[in-house]
Amino acid sequence: MQHAHTGGPPNTLAPRDTSLWFNLEVSAQRFAQKTAIAFFGHALTFQALHAQATALAGWLQQAAGVKKGDRVLLYMQNCPQFIAACYAILRADAVVVPVNPMNKAEEFRHYVVDSGARVAICSADIAGACVCPDLPSGDGLTHVLVTQYNDALPTGGTDAPPAWLTVTHPLPQGAGLTVTHWADALAARYEPAPHTAGPDDMAVLPYTSGTTGFPKGCIHTHRSVMHNTVGSSIWSDCRAESVVLSVLPLFHVSGMQHGMHAPIYSGATIVMLPRWDRQRAAQLIARFGITHWMGNPTMVIDFLASPDVDTLDLSSLRHIGGGGAAMPEAVAQRLKARLGLNYLEGYGLSETMAATHNNPAGAPRQQCLGLPTFNTAARIVDPETLAALPANTVGEIIVAGPQVFQGYWRQPEATRAAFVELDGLRFFRTGDLGRMDETGYYFMTDRLKRMINASGFKVWPAEVENLLYQHPDVHEACVIGTRDPYRGESVKAVVVLKADAQGKTSAEDIIQWARQNMAAYKCPRVVAFADALPKSSAGKVLWRELQDRENAPAAAIAMPPPNAP
Template identity: 35%
Template sequence: MENCRHKCWPQDLSPELSYRQGQKPLHEYLRDNANLNPEKVAIIWYGRKITYRELNDLSERFAAFLTISGVKKGDHVALFLTNSPQYFIAHYGIQKIGAIVGPCSPLFKEWELEYQLNDMEAKVIVAADGLYDIVMKIQPKTQIDIVILTNYGDLLPAKPTFNVPAEICHPKLIIPPGVHDMMTVINDQEISVPFVNLNMKDVSLLIYTSGTTGQPKGAMLSYENALFKTAAVAQNSKIWVEDVLLTVVPLYHIAGMLLGLNCPIYSNASMVLLYRFDPVAVLQAIERYKCTWWYSVVPMNLAIMQVPNAGQYDISSLRTTRATSFGIILTQEIAEAWAKFTGGCEIFEAAYGLSETHTADTFMPSTSVKWGTQGIPNYETVIRIIDPETGKEMPFGEMGEIVLTNPGVFQGYWKKLEATNQTLREGWVYTGDMGWLDEDGYLTFSGRFKEMIKVSGYSVFPEEVEAMLIRHEAIGQVAVTGVPDAQKGEVVKAYVVLKSELGTHITAQEIIDWAKQKMTSYKSPRYVEFRESLPATGAGKVLRRLL
């Protein structure tokens, strides 16, 4: 594996990983940036410019408030909010005192939030005030005794410079008795963070994932894990101090956290931060602030190219887009269309990775892109493909379970020893994902082992079928699942979102007949169901289990 990695390693990229300011927690990078470049803009929030000094001071004050409130090293603090400067303030403020960040999806309803808060044993929650109704209803059923609310509009400028989503312009909630307002406690607090003896191997993040099986579990990630992956991605993706990054993907998601929160701070870069994806706002932001680097998901890129009069925006400053194929697969055709639309910006697959490794275990070399693959192993990463039943390593080109190791590997699942032992073995993560390596070391991800469909004894991976179906000119999005069949055990069912301009007269049978001509019979769908949209996470990942 190592020989393959070096054979295709980009010549313009050092084979050794280096750290900009040494091996220390990322919040120390924030402090250093504030000391060395205090007036440099860290975040642009709809026109509101927050410098590194201000961002660091705000996080220091928040850390000090947590300390006087009794929060100590090792305590879990839940974050129930999405993209905003307050997310940065809370995330780094929590970690500065050795407490552990526990992101909760702001899409959660009562039962989901209650489960996660109880599982992580959180006593503190930082939430958007628009989500307080949910927090209030479940708080008596949890250990939460400190509630801190924030309004997304608190740091908005008086005159925004591009489109602000209406939902973050609602009036500020009148803070109930016993509840704290985040900006009030920050502004009332002295910058006085007590010294906390931290070790790079201390857990700093509890990110919840379904893992390979069962209920969501908290993957314990350390300061070292976060720094390693951040440095590796910043180096192989060439994120420099002069860059202006566009941050759109949700920060509570591990990929958004890595590329939207950690990488800009590590690189001492600037970022334009959006609450959520809006194609017109993206165009406005890139044009006004000359964004150079963007992490997206493919449907975002397609949506932007379909904006009426999109050509009136000058987005030629954009030089790099790293994208993840969620729902729609990134193809060479899409990449060529994106390059033409932007005036030369290159786009290719971002990475393969999982929460248990702080993601980004591979990367795509910009000088030797292989479409349909997830790239080559990242720095200090070894990937093997094994037979999931025998554990035997598979030859190049043959499918098996992906197992990997690197310094980003988690310490285990919080209070889930059995699940930890199943997934983490002697430093190797047994991912439950299926895929193969080619002779150049490029990884192709085929799908989750548990989502595999068994048709007459043959293994069918949803992603493989989806990759073929999406080539139909009328299909805009597609997801594939297995459905029971009396004779074959299971057969394939496709859920299809048609392109509005092409799909008016297409029938399910026509797609089934087309598929039979294009793929092996047992892989072709027996059923096709048309949908207006597909269920997805906040980050855009299609949720097959809901289909």
């Protein structure tokens, strides 16, 4: 069946009954000497990537004692080692637990304890966070595999990588912690046991935060990840002849799907850029003939401001898309005028392993979530009664499909609250408010959940508050969103200082402390002091009241004066 709007991709996909590892195995045989990953002058073939992942899987099983279903933390920025490690974990029948490399030690601890992981694969620059000596007995890591980013750089290469990639960092040391260097694990050439993971075994456990403030693991099977891997390849027409710019963070489900799993499934070449750099991105597009780029609106805004956009040949680009925030219409028009391409927006969550909705290339809408993707049912319902709502009526977006997660790791109550059964389908309650128009396109209008969207990064206020409460001078804190012309939203903290800190601790002191103790995108950009926080009769902080006050000035400016024409 074809989408009525486009005559394009079918509405349904046949299920795949293999593990994700099988995708690399097939591409390594089909395209053995083809470049799988290009990274600052280093070309890693599919055959070589397969060999690395196989050897590391052997190390995981034989040296680190990883068994089927064990969780393994993957903690590094975008680099070839991330992909090799991810597929090694899958080859070992274990579960990939991707961790944001911006997380500090205190944040990392939660992943260790909650996932029950005993093994981590990480980069040397952040490996110190893996040493957690004061965890409860029985918790904590026993083995850490550490790579230097320069392990993936060619000797005497002509491409000058950023300086931070070339630095060699000392390996961590900790009591009871066995630390192994990447090169040594590869050189050991351990042979893994036969691969036994099937489509319904757990494959990936990405963490998402909630209003409780503590990240929750989303249980995804090989089948749920595979569905969107195949679906995104078809929807974006990614094939073996494609060249994909992988710049979205691979620890995030969108980057993982579009920058790793889909191109490996398709046999496409991945050109990696560890951190966003508009000049390098433009140069890579021209040099490698990049065809596919998934990036957030903030990247596109920055990209179009680069002088290289007008001097380099970018005609190879065929697909630009992303999500995380609405693309401003003026920027979308500039992109269309310069490159002749529409920015194709989509919508998804960690719980759905990226997309549940996408805009079709043949009939896209701007500032729109798009149409439900393959095998996906979506509805707009009343958040209280769960009754279906008519077109153009705002309600909660709920989704059902093969890409929807199984539930939250070790959180049965949260899992029960996240799902509702309607007409025999198990729908996930996204917590996002939106509407559907008469033609079936979905639009976001607001968030039911309490969340700040900073350049596509989801910031959960309660998590930031929990960290701020560790500051010795903070008595109370409430985190809200504040408008930001570049990032869309930024984090603002309303803080009540302890009595002996009032008049001594400055807003900048709080901000600097936050930068040392939490990921940069979570850090408050603005700190305001208050004598007290507004509270309900039950003592609950009325964060919505503070948020409404923050939004009020902008809303007042936007409203026309009385009796205006």
